[in-house]
Amino acid sequence: MEAQEVSIRLSDGCQLAADIYLPPEERDELEIVKKFPVILAQTPYGKSGLAVLADYFVRAGYALVLVDVRGRYDSEGEFNFVTQEEEDGPEIVAWITRQDWYDKNAGIGLLGISYLLTAGLSAAARCEAVKTLVNVGGVADFYQLAYRGGALSLHHALPWSIIVSYSPQPDLGEINWSRVFRTLPLEKCAAEAGYPTEIWRQICQHPVRDDYWESKDLSSYLSEIELPALHFSGWYDITLGTTLDIFLAFQQHSSREQHLYLGPWSHNGILTDQVCLPEGQQRTSESGINPAVRAIAWYDIWLKGEAERREIFRQDGVINLYDTGRGRWVRGKKWPPAGYYKKRLYLAPEGFLQKEKTEEANSASFNHDPQNPVPARGGSLWEFPQAGLRPGPLDQRPLQEREDIISFATERLESEITLAGPVQLKLFASLSAETGDWVVKLLDITPEGRRIWLSDGILRSHFSTGFRPISCREPGKTTEYLIELQPLCHTLKPGHRLGIAISGSAYPKWDRNLHMVDSQLHSLTAESQLERCLQTIFLGGKYSSCLEFRARN
Secondary structure, three states: OOOEEEEEEOOOOOEEEEEEEOOOOOEOOOOOEOOEOEEEEEEOOOHHHHOOHHHHHOOOOOEEEEEEOOOOOOOOOOOOOOOOHHHHHHHHHHHHHOOOOEOOOOOEEEEEEOHHHHHHHHHHHHOOOEEEEEEEOOOOEHHHHHEEOOEEOHHHHHHHHHHOOOOOOOOHHHOOHHHHHOOOOHHHHHHHOOOOOHHHHHHHHOOOOOHHHHOOEOHHHHHHOOOOEEEEEEEEOOOHHHHHHHHHHHHHHOOOOEEEEEEEEEHHHOOOOOEOOOOOOOOOHHHOOOHHHHHHHHHHHHHHOOHHHHHHHHOOOOEEEEEOOOOEEEEEOOOOOOOOEEEEEEEEHHHEEEOOOOOOOOEEEEEEOOOOOOEOOOEOOOOEHHHOEOOEOOEOHHHOOOOOOEEEEOOOOOOOEEEEEEEEEEEEEEEOOOOOEEEEEEEEEOOOOOEEEEEEEEEEOOEOOOOOEOOOOOOOOOEEEEEEEEEEEEEEOOOOEEEEEEEOOOEOOOOOOOOOHHHOOOOOOOHHHOOOEEEEEEOOOOOOOEEEEEEEO
């Protein structure tokens, strides 16, 4: 399907490159230009990469407008990510409304895939022509994507900063990522890859939420958007948390219809319904929700007025969660899901996870060595096969023999239990260094011994809430930490055990903790200078570490 290549002139004179795809019947028998509802997508990744969307939307009767954002690919200007979209987005919408093929009675639907959602937020809030949007792994607050629990999302932030700094984007497969990820200081990683970038330098220069990140946060628009919207993310999606936050803001501030779908998807596989399943598990008829089919039906309802298309949503809930244990969808009306009750399990000696608190004080320790970090294996990773990173519910047994991981597990379950909603670990612990990381993985341990990834989280010890730093704790002092894991929906079957694994790293998902605050991101530090950190977990008495979650039998 061929596109019309056009330029969109902005008020400051900058010309944005756009591809316009119109349905083949763009003129009637009298050669009068027909008018169409519009789907708009603004991308920093090259509009030609989205041409495949024409097969979905143009054939369904929509005009598809794909725009290279300012400073990317064929568009003029300098790319100032996020910040520039506040003014550019509404001007793009205004340009569309002046075209003779635009149907003002139908309006515009935004397609917000990842950064594409960021680019459209201000237009969604400020432009009456925008009637609806579809949020697919969207981001409003970029600090939450770059850092989690105070730790840098190295495996995504570094290649992403390179991708959006060069047009066309470099071939990531030609880079030795094993060497690049280990480069110290981290600021030099992009240069070591052969693609120095100011974006990466700024990300490293701003490890805490400050004015730089405030300029990359469009969350304030969420309370102003009064639109019906679909929201999609996956349990193995790096933007699960940001997508959920956007949905909750819409649900709180908008009176319009909202639907959330959290499925067995990774970040790049949502719209094409590429699922991540445990080894040996097959898709069933109960596991299928196709995001692309629902997106088109949604646009048909709100842009074409086709009320009969509502039928596909009548079987859905406001909240639609894929149960990764049962392989089927659970539907509800709110988040966290109703009917799931707060539970608590205590970490106990000998690796037990139990309902009762241990009265006698005890502890367990491991040494974290930044020269030999615990590797990330599966889970919510950005698909990065060039670096050997694959998302999904991978078996964690290959890591089990490491001495720098402490594991706890329940007894075998006599009846099934379903966990749904947020998870957190309240941890009482100490460090022999001024800083360290606490990485927690939640596991489904099968009768055969497989240790299936369910969720994880990290907290860098000198961060109190994940983005505001606190003063470093005195080495050896017992401190209470609250580590937030990503939410989940999973049923553990009889005979299975619920487990957790605690370590000091998940590399290169997050950057290594070097155990020296001042050297973490900027100072030149040789590998040979890195020292180990003794990390101690307290298990009983007044320091009773515990796992908190929501569940029902």
